Amino acid sequence: MLWTDTSLLIDCLMTASIRPAANTLRIHWMTLFLQVPEPGVASTFPSVVSCNQRLAKVRWPEGPVCVGCQGGEVGFLESRQIYYCRSCNYQCSVKAKTFLHRSRLDLRTCFLAGEDIIRCHAHGNEWSELTGHAFAERLGVSYVAARRIKKSLIEDLSQVGGGLMGKCICTNPIPKPEDINKNSREHYFWLYDQLPPPQQR
Ligand SMILES: [Zn+2]
Numbered sequence: 001m002l003w004t005d006t007s008l009l010i011d012c013l014m015t016a017s018i019r020p021a022a023n024t025l026r027i028h029w030m031t032l033f034l035q036v037p038e039p040g041v042a043s044t045f046p047s048v049v050s051c052n053q054r055l056a057k058v059r060w061p062e063g064p065v066c067v068g069c070q071g072g073e074v075g076f077l078e079s080r081q082i083y084y085c086r087s088c089n090y091q092c093s094v095k096a097k098t099f100l101h102r103s104r105l106d107l108r109t110c111f112l113a114g115e116d117i118i119r120c121h122a123h124g125n126e127w128s129e130l131t132g133h134a135f136a137e138r139l140g141v142s143y144v145a146a147r148r149i150k151k152s153l154i155e156d157l158s159q160v161g162g163g164l165m166g167k168c169i170c171t172n173p174i175p176k177p178e179d180i181n182k183n184s185r186e187h188y189f190w191l192y193d194q195l196p197p198p199q200q201r
Contacts, residue, residue: 023185023188025121026121026122026188027183027188030188031174032118032157032162033119033121033123033195034122034172034174034195035171035172035173036118036119037172040115041115041169042112044171045111047108048081048106050108051106051107051108051111051168052081052093052094052107054111054168054169055094055095055098055164055168058164058167058168064083066083066085066087066088066090067092067096067097068085068088068090068092069085069087073085073087074086081093083096099152099155100164103152105141105145109139110149110165111165111168111169113135113146113149113150113153114157114165114168115169116135116139117150117153117157118157118162118166118169119198123198125198132147132150153165177190
């Protein structure tokens with residue numbers, strides 16, 4: 001495990017000289033990363049429909065609610081993946097009135113982008129791996145679309161608990177040991193120790 005040891009040493013040296021806030025940020029991203037299910041997002045959510053279903057469950061755990069009138073009498077057109085309200089006739093997709101509302105990318109591409117952003121931040125590689133062109137190439141989308149979705153996803157995923165996207169794709173809880181204080185150096189290294197090398201995930 002030479003790679004891990006060397007990397008850990010470099011990180012020790014770096015974390016000794018950087019602001020505590022940077023450690024806290026890294027703890028946030030490492031926690032999210034370790035909560036992404038082991039097989040990865042592509043296997044866990046193999047289709048756009050499965051991603052739509054996941055977002056619907058996260059948004060409306062008690063069943064769909066109309067985003068127009070907040071009513072609960074909502075039907076679903078499976079073939080078009082559209083919800084419709086029986087009270088006010090409002091029609092919308094599962095992304096309506098979320099931060100993804102205006103994105104033209106399908107939800108599975110957004111899920112995969114979210115996983116990629118979490119992975120890069122967890123490993124501290126975001127400056128080298130999340131450049132617009134590299135990110136666009138990995139997602140198979142245009143440079144402009146990649147930049148847009150990256151900005152929205154980073155804003156969302158940076159929220160406490162990982163925002164809406166974090167709730168969708170970080171489905172594997174990892175409770176912190178009780179004897180470790182949240183956001184402490186021990187917490188940082190406890191998480192760091194569990195990170196797989198970048199090439200394995
Ligand atoms: Zn309605």
